[in-house]
Amino acid sequence: MAKVFNVDSSFDYGMLAGASCAFGVFDGVHKGHCFLINQAKQTAAENGGISVALTFDIDPDERFHADRLKKLMTNERRIAALSQTGVDAVVVLPFTPEFSAQSPEGFLKTTFADSVPYALHVGCDFHFGARAAGGVGDLRAWADKRGAKICAHDLKSADGKPITATRIRLLLADGKCEEALALLGHPYSFEGTVTKGRGEGTDMGFSTANIELPGMMQTLGEGVYAAWATVDGVRYKAAMSMGVAPTFADATATCEVHILDFSGEIYGDVIEVEPVHFLRPMMKFDSLDALIATVMDNISWVRENLREETC
Structure with a gap:
């Protein structure tokens, strides 16, 4: 170093x-x-x-x-x-x-x-x-x-277009994590401190780590993603959302991360989140049951499909 x-x-x-x-x-x-x-x-x-x-x-x-x-x-x-x-x-x-x-x-x-x-x-x-x-x-x-x-x-990628931070930011704003990765040469990730959230996730069977990011670090577009979360040096599969869920319009968290197979207390800890695949846009659900079913499907997709080589 x-x-x-x-x-x-x-x-x-x-x-x-x-x-x-x-x-x-x-x-x-x-x-x-x-x-x-x-x-x-x-x-x-x-x-x-x-x-x-x-x-x-x-x-x-x-x-x-x-x-x-x-x-x-x-x-x-x-x-x-x-x-x-x-x-x-x-x-x-x-x-x-x-x-x-x-x-x-x-x-x-x-x-x-x-x-x-x-x-x-x-x-x-x-x-x-x-x-x-x-x-x-x-x-x-x-x-x-x-x-x-x-x-x-003249810094260009294989497609003949310039490799710039602006181009990568625009890709991430569109949720195109894989395309951003190809230009970065390494995974896109961000760090944030886990704060106390609303608590609805725990009641619905999928607790989340809530992270409030400064505006200039909110580069990733709104939506739900398959991700990796690193806690105390250990890497876990995760399903994360970026932005405020329309179902809870009074929320303030910019990022919520459900860490699979993790149950520790991490309020106040800094974790690293690495979104790697866009799953769906944020949406407003007609019922709580519909929201729970969709989130559980997202978590299942992450569990079954996310592999270490993805990133």
Whole structure:
């Protein structure tokens, strides 16, 4: 696991001199991101320098569009995932209002100080500086004066379409977990703290763990899914719903998870949920019996069909 360096007054910019850097937000750490990172590792091996994943402490859109932002990972999970990609170091820049307001030239000066990387790997659509005014052409002009190499990559999937976090978010919003997985290269999952719920599930024979997610982490579309739930390091089959069930319109929980073959007390615990297959949309039932029968059918489907290789 790579060491994570937070850029502050004690940070030694000298470590970036001669380094091969993959630069980006890296939400989801998807296949396109991993390609960039692997390219940085390759040029580092060629040059004898270190490989660096260069990123921000927050998603820049959290500062500008927090009300409509949907994320694949929390910042903490994203940075932890970057540290496990095989790079030599992860360098985290604080995306402060002052940092974001800089011109492209000021942005690069703040990012690298007087150190010059050997290579900088970015996507072809990479933009930086105030109002995203800087592009790959500006990077090349900056690098040419300093002897650095800019490697801009066109990150596409097998179907010829770009691999982007936005594309993956849209797939998940449509409940297309399998298609999202193909672009991520790993399962989509989220973590949440189990809170006290309404209690109807227990009365109906299928108790649920209720999770309230921050708005920006509500990326998955509403519906019922087959999933995996990890509790205290143990992985269980689960049936989960995302959104508020119309039958209980006064509910506040954004996610309810029925964990198969589990009966422990987990209020206040953080669990990981990994939705892998869309089962049905949320719906309003005419009777409680109809709701119970449908939920039991969903649970049966999960028990009989969910296999470890699904994810």
